[in-house]
Structure formats: C-alpha cells, structure tokens
Amino acid sequence: MERLTRRDALATGAVSLAGLAGLAGCTGGASGGNDGSGSDDGSTGGDGSMDADSATPTATSTPTQTPVPGGRVAVGADALGDHEAAQGIEGQPVLGDVAAARGVVVVFEDPSCPRCATFERRTARRIRDELVPAGDAALVSRTVPIVYQWGEPAVAALEAVFARDATAFWSLLEFYFTAQSGLSSENVLDRTESYLAEETDLDAAGVLADVESGASADAIDVDLAAADAAGVRGTPTVFLFRDGEYRTKASGSVSYELVTGALGL
C-alpha cells in the first residue's frame, strides 16, 4: 500500500509540473493503465539512432561489456553528504568508487522509460566506459518504476538480480533498455527469465519467484522514497556530485558532454 502511495505521489507531482515547465524525461503513468512502450517522437525508438539499435530486440541481445564490475555503494558511505538523492544509497548498484571518484552521477531511471534508454545509450555507456575505469566518476543507478506498468516487474527483477549478483544487474538493465520496444507486462517476465537463463549463471526461476512474491518491495521502496525526497519528477533524472558535494541535477536524456561539463571533468 505504501509503495502505491509513493508511486502515485511521484506521478502526480510529475503531472502537476508538466504543464508549466515540461519535462525532458518520462513521468509516471503507471497508475493509468497504460502498458505500452512509447517514444518521444512517434517512432519505436525514442530518437533516430535508437531505431537502428533496437529495431528487432531479442531475448538474446548482447549488451556491451561492462569494463568495471558492478558493486554496491559501501555501507556507511557518506561521500555524498546528506543530499536527498543519496538517501538510502548504501548498498545501491554502483560502477566505480563513490568515495574516491571526483564526480558521482546518481541516476534515477526506469527500464520502461524511452528517454532512459536514450540516456543509457548516449551517455551512461560513455560514463561507464570512459570515466569509471579512469576513476573520474562513479555511476549509481536507482531504479524507480514510474512510467509503464511493465517497469514494475522489471524493477523487481533488477532488485532480485542485484541481491544475487551486482554485475548481472547492469547487464539486465542494459537488456531492458535494448529490448524495450518489444517488452510489455505480458512478456517481460518470460523475456527476463530467458535472458537470465541464457546470459547469466543466476537461478532465473529463483529471480522470478522473488518477483512474484514481492521480495524486492523494500528495496524498491528505498529508491522511491529517495526519488520522492529529492524531487524527482520524471526519468531519467541525474544528480551530479563533485568532490562529495552536490552540484546540480538535470532531467531528461542529457548528453555526456553536459554531464562532464557540469562536473568539471
């Protein structure tokens, strides 16, 4: 019940602001029964290049290699101070070292959000491949199911996978973004199970059992609460920290150059 309330609060907040300022990202529609996969310009893929990337997504789509193994934000980490976006950040999925990196990017994202897929393809991938290995930045993912309905089981699966294998979390997240246009509430769990069985060593059936039993609810609540507290009104929203201090936030599928510029990297 509490989960629903928080999600509704996010969605309602998003709607209330959309009319004034608009949003460059996706906002909650989960409560409205919309279960499709949308895009920003009427095509199947968000922007032109996405169509080429994911025109025919399959369960065996191979994500790019993650150069740095996935980890968990260290328990007791206070590198980001007491900013709301860092609320409950301990144990969250991270690439790189939050305490040691000059810049930290905390991204609130939804696997069913088309603009998040664009952010992943255009920006997060470069952060992962260029900044994280060099120790210049750490990337923290906070998944919140606020866009399409199939995002809820997808986020639950991500949390269940993360509980077992931090690196597999990132590959499953990338799978969702790559295969996004072909996913729906009807097939997301089947596709997830196929992907995990074929591409990882995880117990796919166990992950699915956790999703169906609601075992990930608490973990999802932590991210939803942080998103609510931080004023997230849509996804993706990135919070940028430099040398442990909050610098700014940006909404939408902002570019790699914007992120590095704002962080002074």
Next chain:
Amino acid sequence: MTTSSSRFGLDRLPLPPLPTRVADWRLLARTARLVVSVPAYAAVALVAAVVGLTLFVGSQNLALVGDVVVGGSLPLSTRLTVLAELYPFVGTSYGPVTGGALVVVSAMIGVNVAMAVYHLREHELTAVEGGGSLAGVLLGTLGAGCAACGSAVLAGLLSLVGASGTLLLPFDGLEFTALAAVAVLLSSYWLADGMRGGEVAGCPVDL
C-alpha cells in the same frame, strides 16, 4: 431573459476570423514575408525565436541553468557548453522529430513576435492578436516538454481522468507541439488580418 453572455455584452463581440480560404493563407505568408524582409524585424524574429527555444529547453532544467550556467564557478566556455547541450541537435535530450518540431515552432514564434511588434508600432494590437501570441508561446513550452518525454507524460495526465494516452494521443506528445503551431499560426493570421489595407516595407499587405 438575460443570459450571462448578453449581460456582459459578449454576444456582441465578433468571433475572430479563421483562415479558411487559400487567399487567407497567402495573406499570412505575404505579410510575414514582408515584415521579416525589413532587417530590423528580421533581427527581432531571430532573437524572439532563439529566446523562445531557450525558454522551451531551459524551462525543463531550471536547476541546472541556475546551478551551473548562471551560478557556480565553472569557466565561461564550460557554462556555454552545458547550455548548448540543452538544445535540440546539439545535446541528446531530443530526438530528430521532436527537436525539429521545436525549432520550427520557435521559428514561427519568432516571426509571430516580429509581426506583433510591427503591428504594435504601426497600429493598435487587439486582445485577440496579442492573446494568440501568448497562447502560442505557452503551448510551445508545454509541447517542448511533452514532445520530449513522449506518451508517458500524456499517460500520466490522462490517467487522472481514466483515459489511455496511447489511444487518444498516438503521436507521443507531439500533439502539444502541433497545438502550439496552430495557435501561433492563428495568431499570425489575425495579425496579418489586422494589418490588411496597410503597407509593410512599402508594399501593400492586401493581395
């Protein structure tokens, strides 16, 4: 029996004309072309278009603009880079269709503002003409956001009344940008219609 509209005299207000004939559209095109053929008004149109586009994209990231572009301690070149990355076709916040739609609507707003300024200087601007311009800018701002985030935001909006966004708005939010374009076009037509009988740059507005 006195109705509320007649009590306030609203029933005597003429409805603004709509561009229903080819000649109306030709009048609009000719007037717009004549106005922007004057270098000063072309500059006004350009500045207004850039301001409009900046309003659209900046309104979606006010915190970023305040923290990094206006405030903060980054070098000027970095600030300008961050600002530029917010724009369509420079950054990655917009796809080609939404980005193109925003640029087109911004250009239309630029021409509309130039026409309004010309009309204001030469004649008296009516409420309908001025209101149309304002509505175009507001709808353009809304369209900028909705066209960027796709059907999801419409799903959120429409879910409040139990409707399905994908059924009613199949173009993922570009409907708002189209509405903005219509509002600006109507406003521009009313401006052109108001200038009918006059001259722009020495040329008669009437065909």
